[in-house]
Amino acid sequence: MDQNQQFFTGMPSPEVADSAQVQGMIQNLLKQAAQSGVLALGAFAQIQERRATRLSDAARVLGETLGDDDPETIAMGNLARSITELKTHLENQIVRLKRWPKPEPDKWMVFGNITDAQSNPASGLTVHVAARDQKLKSLLRETVTDEFGDFSVIYHERDFKGVGAELPDLYVMVSDVKGKTIFSSRDSVRYESGRSEYFTICIEIPVLEPAPKKTTTNRRKK
Numbered sequence: 001m002d003q004n005q006q007f008f009t010g011m012p013s014p015e016v017a018d019s020a021q022v023q024g025m026i027q028n029l030l031k032q033a034a035q036s037g038v039l040a041l042g043a044f045a046q047i048q049e050r051r052a053t054r055l056s057d058a059a060r061v062l063g064e065t066l067g068d069d070d071p072e073t074i075a076m077g078n079l080a081r082s083i084t085e086l087k088t089h090l091e092n093q094i095v096r097l098k099r100w101p102k103p104e105p106d107k108w109m110v111f112g113n114i115t116d117a118q119s120n121p122a123s124g125l126t127v128h129v130a131a132r133d134q135k136l137k138s139l140l141r142e143t144v145t146d147e148f149g150d151f152s153v154i155y156h157e158r159d160f161k162g163v164g165a166e167l168p169d170l171y172v173m174v175s176d177v178k179g180k181t182i183f184s185s186r187d188s189v190r191y192e193s194g195r196s197e198y199f200t201i202c203i204e205i206p207v208l209e210p211a212p213k214k215t216t217t218n219r220r221k222k
Contacts, residue, residue: 038097045090048083055080092148101152103196108159110170111152112199114145114183121149122203125182126175129153131168132189168193174203 059076066073101109110129114122128142145151170193174183183203190197 038094041090041094045087048087048090052080052083052087055083096148096150101154106157108155109152109196112201114149114174114201114203117204121147123147123149124177127151128173130171130173133168136168170197172199
């Protein structure tokens with residue numbers, strides 16, 4: 001056994017994580033890291049990139065010495081891919097944090113995230129911010145979820161004072177690409193909403209059936 005093989009076989013083999021375990025690990029790390037802000041997330045992503053490179057190199061050496069089908073080689077390769085996936089999610093989180101509205105004294109923010117039943121981002125949906133007070137009807141706007149399922153709408157304090165309205169009682173409605181309402185929080189209105197209202201929404205997105213193919217028949221000319 002050569003020196004490289006002796007070194008790697010002496011290492012404890014990492015357990016091969018399934019997809020659910022990897023996703024759980026990623027979500028837990030993101031929740032912890034997001035509190036530190038964009039700069040810390042960027043540094044953390046760079047660390048994971050270097051870590052993934054080292055693990056990929058280790059997997060390659062193991063493959064050369066033990067074979068690609070060896071359990072240690074497979075486990076090391078799976079771990080390298082998991083760390084690469086973590087790095088990608090961290091980079092996406094940085095993009096999301098940069099897009100999120102920043103709190104300011106004169107701003108009112110309504111923002112949030114929409115996913116489907118499988119926790120996938122629901123992009124391209126229209127989100128309409130609504131209020132019980134009809135005086136606010138002219139102020140309320142709509143937006144579209146981005147590739148992460150995020151949305152945000154910004155109002156200013158002067159907007160509410162201009163119509164003589166009190167603290168707004170808000171709710172949101174979500175429409176699909178055809179304009180059909182697929183979600184409404186009207187039954188759980190945010191009474192006297194604060195300056196920053198965040199909505200986490202999970203919805204069932206109907207799968208559109210493909211249109212049937214038209215069949216053509218060849219007719220003989222008389």
